[in-house]
Structures are given as C-alpha cells and as structure tokens.
Amino acid sequence: MIKDKLKSVVETAVQKAIAAGKLGALSALSTPIVIEKPRLAEHGDLACGVALKLASAVRSSPLKIAEAIAADISVPEIDVSRFEVAAPGFINFRLGTGWLCESLKEISKLGADFGRSNLGAGQKVLVEYVSANPTGDLHIGHGRGAVYGSCLSNLLAFTGHEVEQEFYINDTGEQIAQLGRCAWACYQRKLGQTVDYPEGGYPEVSIVQFIETVIGKQGDQHLNLSAAEGEQKLAELTKEVIIDWQRKLLLQLKIEFNCWYSELSLHERGAVEAVLEQFSQRGMSYESEGALWLKAKELGDERDRVLKKSAGNTTYLAADAAYHLDKFKRGYDRLITIWGADHHGQVPGLKAAVEALGQDPEKLEVILTQIVNLQRDGQMVRMSKRMGTVVTLDEVMEEVGADAVRYYLAESNPQNPINFDLELAKQTSRENPAFYIQYAHARCCAILRRALEPTPNAESGRAEQPLLSPEQWAEYLKEYQSNASVFEPLFDLDSHVFIHQKSLIMRLQDFCEEVEEAMLARMPGRLARYAYDVANDLQRFYESCRVITSEPDVTKARLGLIVATRQVLANVLGIIGVSAPERM
RNA sequence: GCGCCCGUAGCUCAGUGGAUAGAGCCCCCGCCUUCUAAGCGGGUUGUCGUUGGUUCGAAUCCAACCGGGCGCGCCA
Numbered sequence: 114m115i116k117d118k119l120k121s122v123v124e125t126a127v128q129k130a131i132a133a134g135k136l137g138a139l140s141a142l143s144t145p146i147v148i149e150k151p152r153l154a155e156h157g158d159l160a161c162g163v164a165l166k167l168a169s170a171v172r173s174s175p176l177k178i179a180e181a182i183a184a185d186i187s188v189p190e191i192d193v194s195r196f197e198v199a200a201p202g203f204i205n206f207r208l209g210t211g212w213l214c215e216s217l218k219e220i221s222k223l224g225a226d227f228g229r230s231n232l233g234a235g236q237k238v239l240v241e242y243v244s245a246n247p248t249g250d251l252h253i254g255h256g257r258g259a260v261y262g263s264c265l266s267n268l269l270a271f272t273g274h275e276v277e278q279e280f281y282i283n284d285t286g287e288q289i290a291q292l293g294r295c296a297w298a299c300y301q302r303k304l305g306q307t308v309d310y311p312e313g314g315y316p317e318v319s320i321v322q323f324i325e326t327v328i329g330k331q332g333d334q335h336l337n338l339s340a341a342e343g344e345q346k347l348a349e350l351t352k353e354v355i356i357d358w359q360r361k362l363l364l365q366l367k368i369e370f371n372c373w374y375s376e377l378s379l380h381e382r383g384a385v386e387a388v389l390e391q392f393s394q395r396g397m398s399y400e401s402e403g404a405l406w407l408k409a410k411e412l413g414d415e416r417d418r419v420l421k422k423s424a425g426n427t428t429y430l431a432a433d434a435a436y437h438l439d440k441f442k443r444g445y446d447r448l449i450t451i452w453g454a455d456h457h458g459q460v461p462g463l464k465a466a467v468e469a470l471g472q473d474p475e476k477l478e479v480i481l482t483q484i485v486n487l488q489r490d491g492q493m494v495r496m497s498k499r500m501g502t503v504v505t506l507d508e509v510m511e512e513v514g515a516d517a518v519r520y521y522l523a524e525s526n527p528q529n530p531i532n533f534d535l536e537l538a539k540q541t542s543r544e545n546p547a548f549y550i551q552y553a554h555a556r557c558c559a560i561l562r563r564a565l566e567p568t569p570n571a572e573s574g575r576a577e578q579p580l581l582s583p584e585q586w587a588e589y590l591k592e593y594q595s596n597a598s599v600f601e602p603l604f605d606l607d608s609h610v611f612i613h614q615k616s617l618i619m620r621l622q623d624f625c626e627e628v629e630e631a632m633l634a635r636m637p638g639r640l641a642r643y644a645y646d647v648a649n650d651l652q653r654f655y656e657s658c659r660v661i662t663s664e665p666d667v668t669k670a671r672l673g674l675i676v677a678t679r680q681v682l683a684n685v686l687g688i689i690g691v692s693a694p695e696r697m
Numbered sequence: 698g699c700g701c702c703c704g705u706a707g708c709u710c711a712g713u714g715g716a717u718a719g720a721g722c723c724c725c726c727g728c729c730u731u732c733u734a735a736g737c738g739g740g741u742u743g744u745c746g747u748u749g750g751u752u753c754g755a756a757u758c759c760a761a762c763c764g765g766g767c768g769c770g771c772c773a
Binding site for chain 2: 149151152153156160162165166168169174175199200201202203246283286287288402403404405406415416419420421422423424426428429454455456457458459460461481483484524525526528529530531532534537540541542543544545546548549552555556559560561562563564568630633634636639642645646649652653655656657659660661675696697
C-alpha cells in the first residue's frame with residue numbers, strides 16, 4: 114500500500130538525517146510516522162506531519178526539520194509525482210498515476226477479498242447479542258443490538274478473527290412464569306373461556322399472535338389442565354413459538370447465530386450451583402441475612418451483589434456468572450457481550466464475578482447500545498407498552514424493508530442515542546443514504562450491462578451488437594488483474610475530471626484502512642459512512658467522465674475502474690449486511 | 698446523592714493531539730441530444746455546552762461546573 118511505502122520512505126529519510134547529525138541531539142526516531150490524507154486538496158494527496166512531532170525533541174522549528182528530512186527523501190516518480198514542505202512543517206506528497214493504477218489492479222486481483230486482513234488471525238471471538246427474553250415481540254432497540262452485533266461479527270471475521278455468534282435465551286425464572294400465567298389466560302380466552310387476564314403482565318396484544326400459533330398446532334388439548342399445569346405447559350409451548358419467531362425475524366435481517374444458548378440448560382446440568390460452589394471455595398462469597406453474596410466490592414463494583422436470595426432461588430447474576438464461565442472454558446480469546454444501555458449497572462457485577470472465578474476480566478468486553486427513538490417526518494413516535502402502541506421490529510421491517518433497517522441501525526455508533534425516521538428510511542433519493550449507496554452499485558452494473566449486453570438503438574429500435582463479446586470481456590478481466598498499466602488510459606488531462614478520477618480511486622484504496630480502524634474501534638458504522646463516500650465519489654466521477662467512449666483503451670481502463678468500484682461497494686455492503694442490487 | 702453515556706451549523710449527525718472544524722437536509726442559483734437526472738455543480742450557515750489546565754499545537758487529553766438521557770432491588 115502506498116501509505117506503508119511512503120511511511121518507510123520517510124522513515125529512511127529521518128534515519129539518514131539523524132545519522133548526518135541534521136536533527137540535533139536526536140539519536141533515534143521517537144514517534145511513529147503517520148501518513149495521512151490532508152483535508153484540503155492543495156495540501157497534496159498524502160501528507161506527513163512527523164516534523165511537528167519531532168520539534169520539541171530536536172529543539173528546532175518544525176519547518177527546518179521537515180526540510181532536513183525532505184532533502185533525504187527519494188521516491189520513484191511513478192509513485193509520487195512531486196512532494197514539498199509546507200508550513201508549519203508538513204511534507205506533502207502528490208501521487209503519480211502509477212500508484213492509482215496499481216491500486217485498481219490490486220482490487221481486481223483480490224475481488225471479494227479486497228480489504229480483508231489478518232489482524233485477528235488466530236483469535237477466537239465469541240459475540241453474544243440480542244439475548245432478548247422469549248416473552249414477546251422484539252422492538253427497534255433489540256434491532257439495534259442485533260444489527261450492531263451482526264455487523265461487528267462480520268467485521269471481525271473480515272479482519273481474520275474466528276467468530277462465533279450466540280444468543281443467550283433467558284428461558285427460565287420469573288419472566289417465564291409470568292409468560293405462563295399470561296399465556297394460559299390468553300389460551301383459555303381464545304378458546305372461549307371467560308377468565309380474567311392477569312394484571313400487570315405482558316400485554317395480551319403482544320402475545321396473542323403466539324397463542325394463536327400454539328392453538329393452530331395443538332388445538333384445545335391442554336384446556337383441561339389444572340391452573341398450575343396449564344401455566345407451565347403454555348409457558349413451554351409459547352416460549353418455543355416465540356423463540357422460533359425471533360429466529361425467523363432475525364434471519365430476515367441476515368442475522369444467524371451459531372448457537373442459541375439456553376439459560377435453563379445451565380440450571381438443569383447444575384452449572385449455576387457449581388459456580389456458587391466455586392465462589393465459596395475461592396472465598397469470594399459469604400452469607401448474610403439469609404442470602405448468599407458475591408464480594409463484588411473488592412473487585413471494583415460499588416457494592417456486593419446477591420447470588421442466591423434468602424428465598425432459595427438464584428439471581429440473574431449467578432446464572433450470568435455460570436454462563437460466562439462456560440464461555441471462558443470454551444476457549445475463546447475474547448468475549449464480546451452486547452447489552453442495552455439500561456443494563457450498564459450490571460457490568461461491574463459481571464466483571465467482578467468473572468474475576469472472582471479466576472478468569473481475566475480484560476478478555477470480556479461489554480458494549481452497550483443506547484436507545485433508538487422512532488420518528489416519522491421528524492416527529493417522535495410515542496410508544497407505550499401498556500397502551501399497546503409499541504411499534505415492533507417486524508412492523509418497522511415491514512414498512513421500510515430489511516435493507517433500510519440494517520443501514521440505519523448499522524450506521525450509528527452504539528454509544529449514541531439515535532433517531533430512526535420511518536419516512537426517511539423509505540425515501541428513494543439521495544437523502545436516504547441506504548438507497549444512495551445501493552443506487553451507486555446498481556449504476557455500476559448498468560454501465561457494465563451497457564457494454565456487455567445488446568441495447569436497442571434509440572432511432573431504429575433494433576438491438577445493437579454489444580460493445581464487447583464475452584470472450585473480450587474475459588480477456589479484459591484477466592488483464593485488470595495482471596497488468597496495472599491497462600488502467601493508465603483512464604485518466605483525463607483536464608484537471609477537473611482528473612480530480613474526480615483520482616478521488617474515486619483513492620477512496621477505493623482507503624477501504625483496507627477503514628476496515629482495520631472500524632474493527633479496532635468496534636465501530637462498524639464507519640464503514641456505512643465510508644460506503645456513502647464511495648457512492649458520492651462514484652457519482653462525481655460519473656457526472657464528469659464517460660466510461661464508454663470511442664477509444665477502446667480508454668473504455669477498457671474505465672470499465673476496469675467501474676468493476677473495481679462495484680467490487681468495493683459489494684464488499685462494504687456485505688459487512689454491513691445490506692444487499693447490493695444489480696438493478697433498481 | 699453516586700456511577701455510566703451524550704452535548705459540534707436552524708435540523709440529523711461525522712470528526713482515533715495537527716494545516717482554514719466537515720457531510721446530508723433546509724434555503725438560493727445554475728445544469729437533462731450523451732452509459733440510470735432516483736442525479737451533479739455553486740452559494741449561505743459555527744462562542745465545537747461553560748471555565749480553567751497540559752501541549753509548539755485541543756472539538757479531541759485532564760479537572761470542575763452547566764444541560765439532557767440511563768442506571769443505582771434478595772427485579773429480570
């Protein structure tokens with residue numbers, strides 16, 4: 114990559130300058146060399162600010178240092194057409210077309226693997242997310258966690274990690290008992306019985322569709338059960354229906370888990386009791402007021418936490434400790450747990466529990482996602498669970514489509530609350546980035562079709578022969594991958610056109626770096642915005658420059674650029690899980 | 698009261714210690730004989746919540762304060 118190359122060029126120059134005693138008392142490079150893209154075009158294509166960072170160590174002005182370094186820089190003209198020192202001490206480089214062509218060749222060669230890295234090679238990561246209770250609908254907040262977790266997983270996989278995705282099902286305990294009471298009542302009512310619906314439970318509107326499914330499958334055969342048996346039976350049946358429904362809904366969002374991990378299974382095989390025993394053996398728990406407590410305060414929590422209540426049942430924390438211990442034992446190098454921000458109070462407790470069990474809490478990364486406000490035309494959509502006016506995730510998907518849901522939920526940073534505008538998400542214009550990016554991909558496809566498929570003549574109406582035969586096209590594709598100079602004719606002498614051509618290619622080349630940065634920052638949303646930038650650069654190129662021209666070499670080179678652009682768009686859309694349509 | 702997150706253009710938001718803080722929307726002006734105008738170009742818009750500190754350099758790091766959200770249970 115050109116940045117790496119320039120970095121080592123500058124590094125060599127600095128070493129030379131040091132050896133020649135031009136950098137005062139400095140004996141070794143004290144700061145990493147960073148090559149960055151200047152904001153302003155007049156500052157060149159790439160720049161290095163190392164002289165500014167060295168100023169205090171060298172005890173000289175950044176400008177003089179930059180000049181000393183620049184005097185020792187040597188680069189082939191094919192890489193850099195020129196470079197200069199600018200105040201207050203930057204060294205600015207202008208790229209030659211050779212490197213731009215080299216980038217396009219690289220993209221063509223790597224194809225779907227362009228941008229992939231091995232940063233995470235050998236790292237096994239478990240990403241746990243969604244983990245909604247199987248007691249009703251999913252809402253847009255679950256959707257956010259789901260999309261974020263999925264994008265992050267894709268991104269980790271794309272950067273070489275071995276990724277597994279897991280959904281933790283809270284399929285036991287008080288919320289399931291409550292589901293049982295509501296489901297049993299709803300079941301009886303649907304089958305013509307007059308019974309009261311439990312007060313303060315899950316709203317009937319939110320579970321009735323699942324009860325209908327249960328009745329559809331099993332009819333009224335459970336109607337004669339006692340209340341206790343009925344509640345248990347209906348809890349079991351409804352839970353399964355809901356889990357199945359959640360699975361199908363998430364699948365529509367292109368989210369598929371390697372494992373749906375049952376909390377109940379932890380209890381059934383004694384893992385929760387076992388973990389309590391471990392706390393005790395390690396001297397990390399004690400009894401007080403009839404309950405069993407974790408010494409969480411010793412490990413950074415604000416106070417101790419109850420593991421087992423005086424009533425004899427275990428807390429959520431106890432099961433979570435058992436679950437996370439199981440994760441550690443399964444041998445992952447890193448555990449990522451994604452929770453809604455309303456659970457942030459539990460993070461120190463979980464970390465303490467993990468540490469108390471002798472595991473490294475540093476390996477456990479808890480990422481919190483903030484709330485999603487639903488809007489319509491800029492107006493807040495008011496929701497109340499009690500009033501039954503909650504807009505569910507499936508309703509949003511129904512209205513705006515899975516791609517728009519994914520894009521908007523993927524685009525933001527998880528720690529920021531977001532406004533999701535239903536009307537905006539449906540728009541088919543530039544205002545809607547999801548649409549705009551897909552449109553750019555479709556436009557690339559349209560140009561390629563134009564060159565490769567017969568098109569009807571505007572005047573005669575007869576189909577004209579395509580510009581290129583399949584054989585010629587196959588030959589072109591081979592050349593794109595093997596010969597960088599095939600791209601050289603694409604550039605225009607007119608600097609207004611050239612700027613757009615260069616911007617697009619440099620943007621495509623940026624993908625690798627964007628991927629790595631997004632992964633390290635755990636912000637897949639950056640790639641969504643990057644995709645928008647690619648789309649924008651493509652549009653500008655398209656407006657200023659024709660791809661299919663009367664000159665075969667130029668056409669060949671520009672078709673190569675379109676293929677590369679389409680490829681990068683497809684790769685980035687793949688990570689954020691938005692489809693890349695060929696026509697719109 | 699304590700803890701976590703947030704505060705950047707009229708609105709929605711980017712901005713990982715570097716050059717003159719950016720994009721979209723909104724508003725105004727241009728542009729369709731030409732590969733998708735579902736578009737493009739140009740113009741206007743700022744006490745980066747406030748005050749201090751660190752630094753050659755701060756929207757970015759530190760401290761205090763102000764404003765908003767969330768959490769502080771033997772609930773899940």
